[in-house]
Amino acid sequence: xxxxxLSVATTLTLATGAVHAFDIVGSSTVYPFATVVAExxxxxxxxxxxxxxxxxxxxxxxxxxxxxxxxxxITDASRRIKQNELEGCQANGVTPVEIKVGYDGIAIANAKSxxxxxxxxxxLFLALAKEVPADDGRLVANPxxxxxxxxxxxxxxxxxxxxPPPTSxxxxxxxxxxxxKGCEAFDSIKNAGPDEVKRICNTLREDGxxxxxxxxxxxIVQKLEANPKALGIFGFSFLEQNSDKVKGASxxxxxxxxxxxxxxxxxxxxxLYIYVKKEHVGKVDGIEVFVxxxxxxxxxxxxxxxxxxxxxxxxxxxxxxxxxxxxxxxxLSSL
Amino acid sequence: MNKTTATIRxxxxxxxxxxxxxxxxxxxxIIVSMLFLFILLFTIFSQGVSGFSQTFIKLDVVLDxxxxxxxxxxxxxxxxxxxxAKAISQxxxxxFPDVSSRSDKRNLRALxxxxxxYRLMGIVMDDPSLLGQTYSxxxxxDDDIDTYLKGHVDRSLPETDRRLKDQTLGWIDRLxxxxxxxxxxxxxxFTNNDSREPEQAGILGALMGSFFTMLVTLLLSFPIGVAAAxxxxxxxxxxxxxxxxxxxxxxxxxxxxxxxxxxxxxAVFIQLFGVPxxxxxxxxxxxxxxxxxxxxxxxxxxxxxxxxxxxxxALGMGASRVQTVFHHTLPLAMxxxxxxxxxxxxxxxxxxxxxxxxxxIAFILSTPEGITDPATxxxxxxxxWSDSPERAFTEKTSAAIIVxxxxxxxxxxxAVLFRKKFExxx
Numbered sequence: 001x002x003x004x005x006l007s008v009a010t011t012l013t014l015a016t017g018a019v020h021a022f023d024i025v026g027s028s029t030v031y032p033f034a035t036v037v038a039e040x041x042x043x044x045x046x047x048x049x050x051x052x053x054x055x056x057x058x059x060x061x062x063x064x065x066x067x068x069x070x071x072x073x074i075t076d077a078s079r080r081i082k083q084n085e086l087e088g089c090q091a092n093g094v095t096p097v098e099i100k101v102g103y104d105g106i107a108i109a110n111a112k113s114x115x116x117x118x119x120x121x122x123x124l125f126l127a128l129a130k131e132v133p134a135d136d137g138r139l140v141a142n143p144x145x146x147x148x149x150x151x152x153x154x155x156x157x158x159x160x161x162x163x164p165p166p167t168s169x170x171x172x173x174x175x176x177x178x179x180x181k182g183c184e185a186f187d188s189i190k191n192a193g194p195d196e197v198k199r200i201c202n203t204l205r206e207d208g209x210x211x212x213x214x215x216x217x218x219x220i221v222q223k224l225e226a227n228p229k230a231l232g233i234f235g236f237s238f239l240e241q242n243s244d245k246v247k248g249a250s251x252x253x254x255x256x257x258x259x260x261x262x263x264x265x266x267x268x269x270x271x272l273y274i275y276v277k278k279e280h281v282g283k284v285d286g287i288e289v290f291v292x293x294x295x296x297x298x299x300x301x302x303x304x305x306x307x308x309x310x311x312x313x314x315x316x317x318x319x320x321x322x323x324x325x326x327x328x329x330x331x332l333s334s335l
Numbered sequence: 336m337n338k339t340t341a342t343i344r345x346x347x348x349x350x351x352x353x354x355x356x357x358x359x360x361x362x363x364x365i366i367v368s369m370l371f372l373f374i375l376l377f378t379i380f381s382q383g384v385s386g387f388s389q390t391f392i393k394l395d396v397v398l399d400x401x402x403x404x405x406x407x408x409x410x411x412x413x414x415x416x417x418x419x420a421k422a423i424s425q426x427x428x429x430x431f432p433d434v435s436s437r438s439d440k441r442n443l444r445a446l447x448x449x450x451x452x453y454r455l456m457g458i459v460m461d462d463p464s465l466l467g468q469t470y471s472x473x474x475x476x477d478d479d480i481d482t483y484l485k486g487h488v489d490r491s492l493p494e495t496d497r498r499l500k501d502q503t504l505g506w507i508d509r510l511x512x513x514x515x516x517x518x519x520x521x522x523x524x525f526t527n528n529d530s531r532e533p534e535q536a537g538i539l540g541a542l543m544g545s546f547f548t549m550l551v552t553l554l555l556s557f558p559i560g561v562a563a564a565x566x567x568x569x570x571x572x573x574x575x576x577x578x579x580x581x582x583x584x585x586x587x588x589x590x591x592x593x594x595x596x597x598x599x600x601x602a603v604f605i606q607l608f609g610v611p612x613x614x615x616x617x618x619x620x621x622x623x624x625x626x627x628x629x630x631x632x633x634x635x636x637x638x639x640x641x642x643x644x645x646x647x648x649a650l651g652m653g654a655s656r657v658q659t660v661f662h663h664t665l666p667l668a669m670x671x672x673x674x675x676x677x678x679x680x681x682x683x684x685x686x687x688x689x690x691x692x693x694x695x696i697a698f699i700l701s702t703p704e705g706i707t708d709p710a711t712x713x714x715x716x717x718x719x720w721s722d723s724p725e726r727a728f729t730e731k732t733s734a735a736i737i738v739x740x741x742x743x744x745x746x747x748x749x750a751v752l753f754r755k756k757f758e759x760x761x
Contacts, residue, residue: 021701023612023709028722031698032531032723032724034698035531035698036531038698038700039530039531039532039700042700042701043450043453045415048699048700048701050613050697050698050699050709051697051698051699052612052613052694052696052697052698053696053697053698053719054694070609070611112496215722216721216722217722217724218721218722218723218724218729235724237724238724240498240724241498241724241725241726242726243495243496243497243498244488244489244492244496244497244498303441305449309531309724310724
């Protein structure tokens with residue numbers, strides 16, 4: 001049967017030649033922005049790419065697999081490329097061009113009818129970690145059940161937080177930006193070995209106070225609306241779209257607003273990148289047009305259409321720098 | 336009255352009661368499942384029906400040379416670069432002359448969908464005589480406006496909690512009073528491909544993708560499945576351990592979670608054979624693997640149901656075994672085989688999980704025109720939309736589900752009709 005399938009496959013592929021535009025893979029967080037750019041390019045009469053949402057890690061794997069024509073030309077990432085990924089890329093003859101495109105905020109939100117929250121990373125760590133240091137510095141299973149137990153100024157509500165599963169980039173970013181920061185504030189943890197620190201900081205509690213609610217952020221918003229006592233963790237664009245239903249908590253006294261994320265005052269935000277395969281530039285149609293559109297002021301500028309979709313723009317000088325890098329297609333040789 | 340009759344009499348009431356109880360349980364089970372089905376359908380339909388209509392705003396666009404930069408007699412290339420966006424903005428400014436600040440003007444422009452200029456360009460390209468005239472026509476409104484007019488936004492909330500501010504609501508009220516806002520049937524939902532703007536998003540690409548994927552699946556799984564069933568049922572030696580092994584494996588395959596077929600497709604078809612990712616071809620191959628067991632099992636059951644006397648009569652008349660099968664057994668078993676095939680195809684049409692593994696979860700702007708063009712399918716489109724932040728995609732998601740359900744019902748109905756029409760009893 002496989003033989004038949006193979007022969008059918010090869011004949012059909014040969015017959016049609018399988019010519020289509022270039023491929024983009026990568027982060028589901030950048031996906032909504034990359035797709036809008038692609039749509040604009042296509043409306044202007046350019047070549048529209050095919051955009052797959054594979055997640056940052058999966059995208060890197062496909063992108064770095066080689067420089068052949070059947071590999072993706074661009075990968076989206078909601079974090080910077082890792083050293084081992086870059087080495088893998090180079091080993092396969094792939095030179096990535098790094099373009100930072102903007103920022104994404106992560107909201108810790110609850111229903112409009114619920115109390116207002118003003119949290120710090122330490123408090124979030126104490127509320128969500130599996131093990132926390134007791135008064136004498138020893139690690140104990142997380143004893144906190146109520147926000148009030150952590151800080152008397154917090155609302156008198158049971159701790160109940162809905163968040164994404166470990167496969168999600170949002171979860172990675174939350175752990176890195178909130179849990180790690182909150183965790184490092186405790187001297188007793190800092191002195192443990194690096195592996196131990198990582199384990200303590202990155203392990204979320206499993207006793208029901210933190211609930212993995214799936215990858216779908218819309219679902220978390222719906223659940224928050226139904227349960228005003230719960231908090232949820234999801235991307236800023238979902239908060240913006242549902243501003244009549246949910247409100248974001250302030251972190252370190254900074255409200256989650258467009259301006260605060262852009263200025264870096266709101267601490268839970270992460271950079272978004274696209275990586276272009278230098279080997280494909282000039283050989284595959286449409287890459288330059290796509291990158292030019294992405295890095296144009298009408299797209300990623302302060303009032304560009306990407307900001308309408310919830311992306312936070314970079315400061316003007318940073319934009320200029322990355323736009324220049326993009327024009328020159330400057331390859332990334334080391335981190 | 337002897338003793339046995341007395342015992343039976345005594346137990347009679349209990350037996351009746353048990354029977355009544357069982358009937359009530361059965362009825363209860365049906366009512367509960369119908370209730371769940373009803374709730375499901377009600378939610379989908381109540382959310383999805385509004386997805387088939389869309390809000391339009393009537394604009395009077397002045398197509399003069401000063402705005403567009405091109406006059407009558409312009410070439411197609413010139414028209415492509417003409418200032419249609421400016422013309423749309425101008426027509427809005429004319430409607431609301433009191434709007435002057437930069438940010439207010441930006442908000443005013445946000446009333447319209449971003450495709451309004453492209454639509455206008457299309458209209459003018461079709462009819463260049465409009466140049467220099469004033470064109471009044473209906474253009475798509477932005478999805479925020481549409482969501483509001485469909486009643487999904489509570490106006491009584493404080494202004495800061497709403498996506499639509501008081502200013503915009505004032506503009507909408509005025510447009511409504513002037514009769515410039517209308518909800519219409521959304522034909523673009525069926526003629527457009529996917530879009531990131533909910534008001535412009537359509538299912539044509541996904542429909543075509545589903546069609547090509549199903550075509551590949553049918554062309555491969557039907558002949559292979561039927562041939563396998565005929566061999567196993569009519570020709571394979573009975574009581575052979577190897578045949579038994581194959582049989583067990585086929586039955587097992589029918590129960591394998593579909594995601595496993597996706598992983599297999601990724602490893603074998605894409606990585607080993609180099610079939611292009613995200614295409615109906617590879618999707619069809621994977622779904623073939625998934626559908627085959629269903630078709631084989633159904634076909635074997637149908638072949639088995641043909642009475643042995645027919646085969647014996649044919650053989651007795653001197654027909655060969657192949658003649659017996661193709662002249663007598665197979666035609667009689669065909670209705671059952673077709674029913675099984677249709678049900679297998681319906682299952683494949685609604686399948687998402689294996690397709691996620693082979694890159695069919697993608698944003699594709701062009702309609703697939705063949706089985707090697709990148710494509711997505713209906714259930715994956717549903718998945719993609721349900722994951723989008725824009726509120727208006729909720730109703731699009733449900734609308735796409737309604738279309739998918741429509742096709743599934745159609746296919747299952749077809750299966751029932753086939754059975755009813757061609758069924759034979761011996």
